[in-house]
Amino acid sequence: xxxxxxxxxxxxxxxxxxxxxxxxxxxxxxxxxxxxxxxxxxxxxxxxxxxxxxxxxxxxxxxxxxxxxxxxxxxx
Numbered sequence: 001x002x003x004x005x006x007x008x009x010x011x012x013x014x015x016x017x018x019x020x021x022x023x024x025x026x027x028x029x030x031x032x033x034x035x036x037x038x039x040x041x042x043x044x045x046x047x048x049x050x051x052x053x054x055x056x057x058x059x060x061x062x063x064x065x066x067x068x069x070x071x072x073x074x075x076x
Contacts, residue, residue: 010054025049
């Protein structure tokens, strides 16, 4: 599950609005709002594009988009 609070925090840090981010990653604005508000999953391509725009570190990328996957793998 995506850590929406952390993602929104990074967006605020970079002073990038949802509509600006949607344009920058070439995603429909309504789709991005839905992903952020309803918890819909982001595609890997979208996550990579967001990481590029927000200049996320690998750790931040994992914490925001893949923490659930990484935690599951560590438990095995």
